[in-house]
Amino acid sequence: MNDSVFIVFIIFGIIWILMATAWVIAILRMDGQEIKFGKTGFVIIVSILTPIIITLTYAAIKGTF
Numbered sequence: 218m219n220d221s222v223f224i225v226f227i228i229f230g231i232i233w234i235l236m237a238t239a240w241v242i243a244i245l246r247m248d249g250q251e252i253k254f255g256k257t258g259f260v261i262i263v264s265i266l267t268p269i270i271i272t273l274t275y276a277a278i279k280g281t282f
Contacts, residue, residue: 227273 245252254262
């Protein structure tokens with residue numbers, strides 16, 4: 218049963234990330250701006266996502282928060 222709660226949490230988080238991404242793209246497209254990411258954007262995305270992925274993976278393997 219504990220795993221089902223964790224899976225719901227992950228799915229909820231993924232849905233929110235997808236909605237936020239769509240929102241940012243929609244706002245940028247509405248202003249007529251070009252959507253492009255340079256090296257700096259890639260570094261920022263990697264530095265934000267890496268600890269989140271490591272933490273969620275650890276919690277999934279360990280089974281506890």
